[in-house]
Amino acid sequence: MSQQSGIEPLIPALQNNLLLPLHVTFAILAYGAACVSFAAAVLYLLRPRLGDRIRAYPSARVLDELGYKAAVITFPLLTLMILLGAMWANVAWGKYWSWDPKETAALVTWLAYGAYLHARVVxxxxxxxxxxxxxxxxxxxxxxxxxxxxxxxxxxYGV
Structure with missing residues (x-):
C-alpha cells in the first residue's frame, strides 16, 4: 500500500496562526499541572500502604498541599484553554461553542476542578x-x- 505523496493545505480550522497554538499551549500546561495534582493525590491515597517501605516518602500534609497547589494552577490554565478555544472556534466555525464532545468534556473537566477548589476552600x-x-x-x-x-x-482531524 502506498502513502499519498501530495501536500494538501490544512483545513481552515487549523490555519489560525495565533489562537490555535495558544489554545494548545494552555491545554498542555493545564494537563501537565493536572498530572502533578493527580500524582500527589495517588501518592496520598497510597501513603498508608507504602509509607513505611519508602524512606523519602513525603508527608501526608505535603502531598495534600502539593495536590491543592497544582489544582490552583490547573484551574486558571483550563479556563484560558477553554476561552482561547472558544475564540478559535468562532474564527474557524463561526460560533464560540458547538457542544462538540471534546468541548463538553473540557467543560466537565473545568467544573470538576472548580468543584475540588470549592470543596477545598469553602x-x-x-x-x-x-x-x-x-x-x-x-x-x-x-x-x-x-x-x-x-x-x-x-x-x-482524520483520527
Whole structure:
C-alpha cells in the first residue's frame, strides 16, 4: 500500500496562526499541572500502604498541599484553554461553542476542578476526600484528551 505523496493545505480550522497554538499551549500546561495534582493525590491515597517501605516518602500534609497547589494552577490554565478555544472556534466555525464532545468534556473537566477548589476552600475538605476529587478530576482530563478518538466531533482531524 502506498502513502499519498501530495501536500494538501490544512483545513481552515487549523490555519489560525495565533489562537490555535495558544489554545494548545494552555491545554498542555493545564494537563501537565493536572498530572502533578493527580500524582500527589495517588501518592496520598497510597501513603498508608507504602509509607513505611519508602524512606523519602513525603508527608501526608505535603502531598495534600502539593495536590491543592497544582489544582490552583490547573484551574486558571483550563479556563484560558477553554476561552482561547472558544475564540478559535468562532474564527474557524463561526460560533464560540458547538457542544462538540471534546468541548463538553473540557467543560466537565473545568467544573470538576472548580468543584475540588470549592470543596477545598469553602467546605475545608482535606486529605482522602480531596484526593479522590483530584483523581476524579484527572479521569475527566483523560476523557477530554482521548474522547475525540471515541466520540468523533469537530476535534477529530482524520483520527
Amino acid at each position: 467546605a475545608k475538605w482535606r486529605g482522602k476526600r480531596a484526593a479522590w476529587l483530584l483523581v476524579i478530576g484527572f479521569i475527566t482530563i483523560l476523557i477530554a484528551y482521548f474522547g475525540n478518538h471515541f466520540f468523533g466531533g469537530l476535534h477529530s
